[in-house]
Amino acid sequence: MQLSTKHLLGIKNLTQEDISLILSTAQQFKEVLQRPVKKVPSLREVTIVNLFYENSTRTRISFELAEKRLSADIINFTASASSAAKGETLLDTVNNILSMKVDMVVMRHSASGAPHFLAEHIPAAIVNAGDGINEHPTQALLDAFSIQEKTGSLAGRKVALIGDIMHSRVAQSNIYLLKKMGASVVVCGPPTLIPKHIAQALGVDVSYNLKETLEWCDVANVLRIQLERQNQVLFSSLREYNLAYGISRDLLDSLNKDIVIMHPGPINRGVELNSDVADSKQSIILQQVENGVAVRMAVLYLLSGRSVAE
């Protein structure tokens, strides 16, 4: 069993078998993380560089922990504290790092397609840790893992993605993944935050009514309002957003079932999620973070296969 791809650039080019393999491997790593010694020697002779051209807390720590749990050697690169600030190009930076014999690159970049560009120019395996508004594949994989763990399966599951769909790489990766695994997806948010042709382009249903969406779904994955990616005013105020699209305890209690609440973090409390929802029993937000390490271990492990011929 091997992945059909050498890099993890996005969910778009993964097969159903790839996704199943990553999720089942992650299950075994989750078991490893429950043991007295939470570490395996699998990537002992692998060196990984974490290239972060954009701020990140959760994803960077999660990748770093996953790498350490696999016994890999790691180098952390943060663009703001590096020669990138002196004007070095991405390719030069990476080639300089690779000349020090690095096997894998985990990269986050604010430009969509940056990891795809690198994959064409360097020999190391590349894992996309989020590129602009394109994809965030490991987030979608850990979301899928968490849904599967909580509800038993992905096929036939009704999942709502709520909030800022327009600027969300998490939404795009989630849609690709859920559709491939046989779940149905509704995106819900204000019209200004939902791309106009998303229904035709990605095969999802669109709703502008939060209550109807919540009544339909089994799982609500609530996305963050990305203030840093909005150059124009797309809704009048955060308070108004909260009143129309924020999820409150009262709203959840008015449904005739218990739905699962997810959020990729960081949460804007009182905007997209109220605290009494984020911290409730229905929320699996902290389990998502925990599962993130196991899922990233699986991705790194499966992509570390160095070629047999050499």
Place this chain on the structure above:
Amino acid sequence: MQVILNNKEVYDKLDQLAAAIGASNLDYSSTVIVGIQQGGAVVSQFLYDRLLKNDKQAGSLKHGKLDITFYRDDVRNKILAPDPMHLPFSIEGKTVILVDDVLFTGRTIKAALDALFDYGRPERVQLCVLVDRKEHRQFPIQPDYTGIAIPSNRSDKLKLLISQDNEPQVVLLNQ
């Protein structure tokens, strides 16, 4: 594919192994039996069931499965998908009977010992194998309980297979 041990012969050897373990005066309350995925787990399951049947004292014996995929020393050549682990008990201070189907170079056992010690510090570890290909050993590893020693060529592939009607046999796979 050539059958080396048919299902009757496999069952005979398994019965002998269970009898040998039963006769070794183990304190079952501090003993666990752990099969290495996948063949060893089949053997250990059989031994566990048989020990329970033979001896009421064996009720306190625990059974687990160990997967060594993440501990293999050939990971740089090929990536393998792991099998489930199942060790829902502590092995701290216990006697662990490690079980595999075929003992060959000893590499698998070395990896299994590495994996085992990440679960705790057993008092002692014994090794039980259905088939021993002892002339090909590359590490100082010897079994405590052996079903049968089978002479073989270095390039042979011996495996415990479960047939479609759920019967075990040991086969020589053609190259």
